[in-house]
Amino acid sequence: MLLEFEKPIAELEEKLADMKMLASNNDVDVNEAVKTLEKKIKKLKKDTFDNLTRWQRVQLSRHPERPYTLDYIYEITDEFIEIHGDRTVKDDKAMVGGFASLDGQTIMIIGQQKGRNTKQRQMRNFGMANPEGYRKALRLMKMAEKFNKPIVCLIDTPGAYPGLEAEERGQGEAIARNLKEMFMLKVPVICVIIGEGASGGALGIGIGDRVLMMENSWYSVISPENCSTILWRSWDYKEQAAEALKPTAKDMMTNGMVDGVIKEPVGGAHVDTSAAAKELKKVLVTHLKELDKISPEERIDQRIDKFSKMGVVAS
Structure with a gap:
C-alpha cells in the first residue's frame, strides 16, 4: 500500500x-x-x-506494513515467554506481554498489538484494549517488580476500547489504577510510542522513567479525525486538527512531553524493520543502564516530578 x-x-x-x-x-x-x-x-x-506535515506523520504511523509490538519483541529480544490473562475476566489479545532477554538482561516487555489482516484485526480488537488488558498489563508489571526486572512498554493504540462492555467492566478505573501504580513501581520503566499513542489507551501503560517516541509516531489526547469531528462535525478538517494538536515526536520533544526521539530509516520503520529494531534496542539498552544506577526511591521521585511539571507554566 x-x-x-x-x-x-x-x-x-x-x-x-x-x-x-x-x-x-x-x-x-x-x-x-x-x-x-x-x-x-x-x-x-x-x-x-x-x-512531512503532521497529518502525513499520522498516516505514516498507521502504515499497514509498519512493525507492531510483537515484530519488535521478536527482533530485539530472545527467549520471549508470553504471559496470558488478568486472572479476573479473560486474556485480552489487544495487550501482549511477558518476560524476555534484552542484550542478556531479563526484562518484562508489554505492549498493544494490532493485526495484519481482517481476522487478526478482529482478534486483536484493532489494538484497542479492554479493562482486562490493562489489568493484565498491571499484573505483569507487579510480577516484574516482584522479581526486580525492568519494564519496557511499547505503545501503539488508537485508544482504549470505547464499547459498552468495556465501560461496564470499569475501563476508566483500570486505566486510572495503572497510572497510580506505575508511578510507584520500584523497577526501571521505559515507555516507547512505536506507532499511535492515543488518549488514555496509551497513557494506561505510558508512565515511565523515560518516555520515548519513534520518529514517525504520534502521541495525543485525541486523534485528528475525532478532534475534527468534535470541533467541525466532520472528518474533513483532520489536517487542520493535526496541525493544532501538534502530536508528532518532534512536537512532543519540543514541548517537553517525551525524553527522546528514536530515528527511523528514511521512509519509515516499515521500509527496514530490522534497522528500526536495531536502533530501538540500542536506545533501550542505553537508558536501562542509566536507570540501573539510580536508586528505586530516587527513580520514583524523578518519575513523579517529571509528570507533575507537565502543563505547569511558571510566570
Whole structure:
C-alpha cells in the first residue's frame, strides 16, 4: 500500500527497476543513468520525509506494513515467554506481554498489538484494549517488580476500547489504577510510542522513567479525525486538527512531553524493520543502564516530578 506522498518515489523506483531490467536483457551499459536516477530517488526521499506535515506523520504511523509490538519483541529480544490473562475476566489479545532477554538482561516487555489482516484485526480488537488488558498489563508489571526486572512498554493504540462492555467492566478505573501504580513501581520503566499513542489507551501503560517516541509516531489526547469531528462535525478538517494538536515526536520533544526521539530509516520503520529494531534496542539498552544506577526511591521521585511539571507554566 502506498500513501499519497509516497507515490512520486514509487514511480521513480519503478522506472529504475525497468531501466535495470532493460539493461540486463539487452546488454546495454546504463550505469551512469542508473546512478543519476538513484541519486534523484535518494534526494527525493530525504526531501519528502524531512518535510512531512503532521497529518502525513499520522498516516505514516498507521502504515499497514509498519512493525507492531510483537515484530519488535521478536527482533530485539530472545527467549520471549508470553504471559496470558488478568486472572479476573479473560486474556485480552489487544495487550501482549511477558518476560524476555534484552542484550542478556531479563526484562518484562508489554505492549498493544494490532493485526495484519481482517481476522487478526478482529482478534486483536484493532489494538484497542479492554479493562482486562490493562489489568493484565498491571499484573505483569507487579510480577516484574516482584522479581526486580525492568519494564519496557511499547505503545501503539488508537485508544482504549470505547464499547459498552468495556465501560461496564470499569475501563476508566483500570486505566486510572495503572497510572497510580506505575508511578510507584520500584523497577526501571521505559515507555516507547512505536506507532499511535492515543488518549488514555496509551497513557494506561505510558508512565515511565523515560518516555520515548519513534520518529514517525504520534502521541495525543485525541486523534485528528475525532478532534475534527468534535470541533467541525466532520472528518474533513483532520489536517487542520493535526496541525493544532501538534502530536508528532518532534512536537512532543519540543514541548517537553517525551525524553527522546528514536530515528527511523528514511521512509519509515516499515521500509527496514530490522534497522528500526536495531536502533530501538540500542536506545533501550542505553537508558536501562542509566536507570540501573539510580536508586528505586530516587527513580520514583524523578518519575513523579517529571509528570507533575507537565502543563505547569511558571510566570
